Amino acid sequence: MEAPPVSVLPITGGTINMMEYLLQGSVLDQALESLLHRLRGLCDNMEPETFADHELVYLLKGQQGNPFLLRARRSLSHPTVPWHLRYLGQPEVGDKSRHALVRNCVDVATSHSLPDFLNEMGFRMDHEFVAKGHIFRRGVLKVVVSKLSRILVPGNTENTEPLSLSYLVELSVLAPAGQDTMSEDMRSFAEQLKPLVHLEKIDPKRHM
Amino acid sequence: SNLSFFVSVQQREEKLLDASVESLISRVAHLKNALHSFIYKLENEYERLTWPSVLDNFALLSGQLNTINKLLRNEKTPSFRQQIIIPLLLSPDRDEELAKLTEQRVPVFSHEIVPDHLRTKPDPEVEEQEKQLSAEAARIGPEVAQKQIQTLNKLCSNLLEKLNNPRDDRDADSAAIRQNKPSFNPADTNALVAAVGFGKGLSKCRPPGPVAPGHTGQGPMMSGGPTLQQVTIGGGSGQQQGMGPGAPQQQGQPGKMPCNIKTNIKAASSMHPYNR
Numbered sequence: 001m002e003a004p005p006v007s008v009l010p011i012t013g014g015t016i017n018m019m020e021y022l023l024q025g026s027v028l029d030q031a032l033e034s035l036l037h038r039l040r041g042l043c044d045n046m047e048p049e050t051f052a053d054h055e056l057v058y059l060l061k062g063q064q065g066n067p068f069l070l071r072a073r074r075s076l077s078h079p080t081v082p083w084h085l086r087y088l089g090q091p092e093v094g095d096k097s098r099h100a101l102v103r104n105c106v107d108v109a110t111s112h113s114l115p116d117f118l119n120e121m122g123f124r125m126d127h128e129f130v131a132k133g134h135i136f137r138r139g140v141l142k143v144v145v146s147k148l149s150r151i152l153v154p155g156n157t158e159n160t161e162p163l164s165l166s167y168l169v170e171l172s173v174l175a176p177a178g179q180d181t182m183s184e185d186m187r188s189f190a191e192q193l194k195p196l197v198h199l200e201k202i203d204p205k206r207h208m
Numbered sequence: 209s210n211l212s213f214f215v216s217v218q219q220r221e222e223k224l225l226d227a228s229v230e231s232l233i234s235r236v237a238h239l240k241n242a243l244h245s246f247i248y249k250l251e252n253e254y255e256r257l258t259w260p261s262v263l264d265n266f267a268l269l270s271g272q273l274n275t276i277n278k279l280l281r282n283e284k285t286p287s288f289r290q291q292i293i294i295p296l297l298l299s300p301d302r303d304e305e306l307a308k309l310t311e312q313r314v315p316v317f318s319h320e321i322v323p324d325h326l327r328t329k330p331d332p333e334v335e336e337q338e339k340q341l342s343a344e345a346a347r348i349g350p351e352v353a354q355k356q357i358q359t360l361n362k363l364c365s366n367l368l369e370k371l372n373n374p375r376d377d378r379d380a381d382s383a384a385i386r387q388n389k390p391s392f393n394p395a396d397t398n399a400l401v402a403a404v405g406f407g408k409g410l411s412k413c414r415p416p417g418p419v420a421p422g423h424t425g426q427g428p429m430m431s432g433g434p435t436l437q438q439v440t441i442g443g444g445s446g447q448q449q450g451m452g453p454g455a456p457q458q459q460g461q462p463g464k465m466p467c468n469i470k471t472n473i474k475a476a477s478s479m480h481p482y483n484r
Contacts, residue, residue, distance in 0.1 A: 025392060148400055166400060
């Protein structure tokens with residue numbers, strides 16, 4: 001089930017259909033410091049920003065077709081901050097030469113009653129994980145370096161175990177639909193992170 | 209005849225002085241133009257300005273200053289310090305000739321501007337700084353100064369050596385080091401992307417990895433801890449996540465093993481992951 005196309009969505013307050021451009025890679029734990037050092041040099045000069053988030057992924061099973069997926073995220077380091085709900089569409093198949101993964105993206109902030117609400121709507125939590133790491137920005141580009149951990153006891157975010165010996169590195173930009181200049185900038189930024197990290201367009205369907 | 213010889217020497221010296229002043233004026237004009245265009249770039253094109261371009265500008269200025277220094281040090285150049293400039297006529301009236309010569313910077317040759325334009329001593333702040341530096345230099349003594357000079361020279365020559373060595377050598381060395389210490393593992397990348405993309409390896413109802421022979425990259429991800437099944441059975445609170453109305457099956461994804469953990473399928477409203 002995909003979100004309906006822009007033309008069908010009600011126009012409320014002039015919201016624009018946003019697309020997320022994404023490149024992903026990873027870095028081994030032992031090379032993390034080098035990567036952070038390089039990012040500190042390449043990215044905007046700001047206080048180093050770390051985060052600790054708990055993400056819950058909800059599925060709504062329809063009669064047929066793929067289930068509808070929503071991602072709910074809350075901050076473990078700032079428990080009173082609103083929850084964040086995100087919808088990510090299927091990656092746009094188009095230009096093979098386009099350097100980044102492009103998909104529809106809808107973000108909203110919600111209150112803390114989000115899990116209850118989703119359950120009432122009929123969603124079921126499919127999986128959850130904890131992500132901790134660092135955020136960097138360079139203009140509109142956002143770089144997130146995160147350690148993903150699985151939650152061993154449902155709902156207990158203290159008891160986690162890392163998923164791998166690497167950190168996930170994601171370079172993303174949120175831009176209105178139609179603006180295709182992003183992927184070039186992303187590609188040149190990705191070049192600067194080589195050979196520490198290889199950021200590429202990875203189609204998640206390939207790894208199912 | 210002694211007098212005529214003296215006069216001709218004087219004439220030659222005057223000509224030399226004129227020539228070197230001319231050439232100094234032209235060098236300084238080049239420097240001024242370079243500074244002018246650099247300042248313009250900094251003020252108006254700073255968004256497009258790249259660091260190498262800035263360095264180029266500084267290099268140009270440095271070269272021009274070097275040229276001026278060389279000119280001043282040249283033995284053919286008469287010593288300017290020994291020349292004395294005396295203003296012969298000061299007037300509060302505008303002097304068009306002077307204004308044209310100085311590009312409108314000095315329109316009047318009056319009592320106000322002369323002390324600044326004809327000054328021979330450095331600015332008071334500069335004088336103060338120079339005094340401090342001289343005092344510092346005198347304070348540390350010749351041996352310490354010599355050691356500092358030697359250290360600086362050694363650092364510079366080390367750096368120059370590193371920079372001048374052929375790039376191929378350096379690249380070969382670093383390539384070898386890089387091969388020994390990889391900084392990323394593609395298998396990890398795939399595992400993490402799959403986890404964050406659709407929960408591979410995270411969902412309680414899915415086995416830790418596909419059985420299909422094509423996917424051999426699961427090793428690094430799973431080596432860190434117990435497999436999913438062990439974890440769920442051992443540590444679970446006994447309440448399993450209901451996957452909604454319907455048994456936990458393949459969910460339309462080919463190649464996945466069906467879930468072999470028994471789940472309690474309860475009515476939706478009575479199940480909540482966060483029991484309150």
